[in-house]
Amino acid sequence: MQPPSRPSLPDPCAGEPAPDAPDGIEHRQIVYRVLFDRPATARRLAAVAGACRFVWNEMLDQQAQLYDMARMCGAKPPAPTFFTLGKAFTQLRRVTPWLQAMQYVPVRYTLKYQTDAWRRFFRGEGGRPRFKRRGRDSVTIPQDVRIRDGKLYFPKIGWLQLRRRGGNPYPDAEPVQAVLKRVNGKWMATVCYAVAAPARPDDGTVTGVDMNVGQVAVSDGRRARLLHAPDSRRLVARIRRYQRRLARQRRGSRRRERTRRRLARTQRRVAQRRRNWQHQVSRSLAGGTVTVEALRTRAMTASAKGTAEAPGRHVRQKAGLNRDRAILATGWGGLRTMLAYKAPRLVAVDPAHTSRTCAACGHADAASRRNRANFECVACRHADHADLNAARNIRRRGLARLHGEERSHSATPATRETDRRLAA
Numbered sequence: 027m028q029p030p031s032r033p034s035l036p037d038p039c040a041g042e043p044a045p046d047a048p049d050g051i052e053h054r055q056i057v058y059r060v061l062f063d064r065p066a067t068a069r070r071l072a073a074v075a076g077a078c079r080f081v082w083n084e085m086l087d088q089q090a091q092l093y094d095m096a097r098m099c100g101a102k103p104p105a106p107t108f109f110t111l112g113k114a115f116t117q118l119r120r121v122t123p124w125l126q127a128m129q130y131v132p133v134r135y136t137l138k139y140q141t142d143a144w145r146r147f148f149r150g151e152g153g154r155p156r157f158k159r160r161g162r163d164s165v166t167i168p169q170d171v172r173i174r175d176g177k178l179y180f181p182k183i184g185w186l187q188l189r190r191r192g193g194n195p196y197p198d199a200e201p202v203q204a205v206l207k208r209v210n211g212k213w214m215a216t217v218c219y220a221v222a223a224p225a226r227p228d229d230g231t232v233t234g235v236d237m238n239v240g241q242v243a244v245s246d247g248r249r250a251r252l253l254h255a256p257d258s259r260r261l262v263a264r265i266r267r268y269q270r271r272l273a274r275q276r277r278g279s280r281r282r283e284r285t286r287r288r289l290a291r292t293q294r295r296v297a298q299r300r301r302n303w304q305h306q307v308s309r310s311l312a313g314g315t316v317t318v319e320a321l322r323t324r325a326m327t328a329s330a331k332g333t334a335e336a337p338g339r340h341v342r343q344k345a346g347l348n349r350d351r352a353i354l355a356t357g358w359g360g361l362r363t364m365l366a367y368k369a370p371r372l373v374a375v376d377p378a379h380t381s382r383t384c385a386a387c388g389h390a391d392a393a394s395r396r397n398r399a400n401f402e403c404v405a406c407r408h409a410d411h412a413d414l415n416a417a418r419n420i421r422r423r424g425l426a427r428l429h430g431e432e433r434s435h436s437a438t439p440a441t442r443e444t445d446r447r448l449a450a
């Protein structure tokens with residue numbers, strides 16, 4: 027059994043960018059609300075999504091046992107493949123009659139997500155795959171997506187009405203994949219379209235971008251500046267208040283339900299604001315080449331918790347900081363994705379020591395980074411805002427990469443894709 031040949035749309039819960047597309051084609055994701063003609067239709071969709079969750083959890087249970095057993099014996103844990111999971115899935119279907127009645131293709135696609143999740147885990151790019159809870163279900167139509175007259179066809183269920191303000195911006199594009207997901211009791215469909223890649227004129231500039239909590243630093247070679255994210259502190263405080271209230275309220279009560287709705291609405295507002303801002307920023311930067319730091323994998327990131335042998339310092343303070351970060355600073359992935367499709371070229375460079383290297387003399391020393399905001403080189407006394415200094419370094423590394431490519435004549439069309447993948 028081969029994995030589906032279609033590009034895989036990432037799990038929408040993971041918040042990942044759209045998959046790579048062949049040359050001249052790009053994938054764009056559009057989110058629609060799904061409306062049902064009657065409650066029974068929604069229940070049938072929920073049943074398929076429930077089957078996906080069931081398969082995910084069963085497979086995960088098996089794989090987790092294999093993993094733990096191997097670890098206990100000191101052996102190398104086996105990495106599941108689409109093939110091995112496929113065999114286990116066939117077995118599971120054999121002993122689970124109700125599963126046989128479910129739509130085969132969408133349910134089997136769960137295996138693809140699980141294979142990817144384990145692969146990311148083994149590469150150190152993600153945490154250990156987790157069990158899925160009821161209530162946040164999703165189901166994927168991985169191929170042969172049919173959309174007609176604003177309706178999406180779901181196998182064995184029928185045509186589902188899609189609604190979106192502004193309609194479909196790509197009415198002529200081919201839908202490649204659709205992920206249906208229940209958010210706060212409402213069904214949303216993320217449809218991935220294959221669209222012709224627009225021409226992106228390159229104005230020749232090279233910009234370095236350093237992303238930090240609440241702001242990005244940008245250097246275009248002449249000057250460097252800070253772009254501040256919208257101030258959402260009041261909304262974040264409100265989110266905290268709702269969360270505390272929610273913790274006190276009795277489960278299943280009407281008051282609790284009201285708090286939950288308000289919390290969700292406030293969270294949406296924060297996300298929406300951030301998204302708008304990211305669109306503005308990415309638009310303003312996307313005239314030429316944009317350089318960002320390649321994402322740090324788990325192995326590269328020293329966590330605040332530290333290890334059992336070397337526990338981290340300031341764990342408590344960092345825990346508090348991280349809570350706010352979790353609300354405020356998630357979603358640089360969004361900005362990266364936007365830059366990847368708006369800029370003529372996105373280069374991802376090695377992130378090591380960008381914040382402790384002097385942009386003036388190149389001396390690298392942790393002591394030069396005086397504190398969060400201030401950089402003063404211990405060698406040449408050059409002083410700058412720490413993030414601006416980092417943005418200059420990132421730009422310089424981007425330039426080095428570009429020049430290196432020119433010398434080796436390796437600036438092939440593939441480079442852009444590679445860079446995108448690196449950036450993703």
Ligand SMILES: [Zn+2]
Nearest residue numbers: 384387403406
């Ligand atoms: Zn210096």
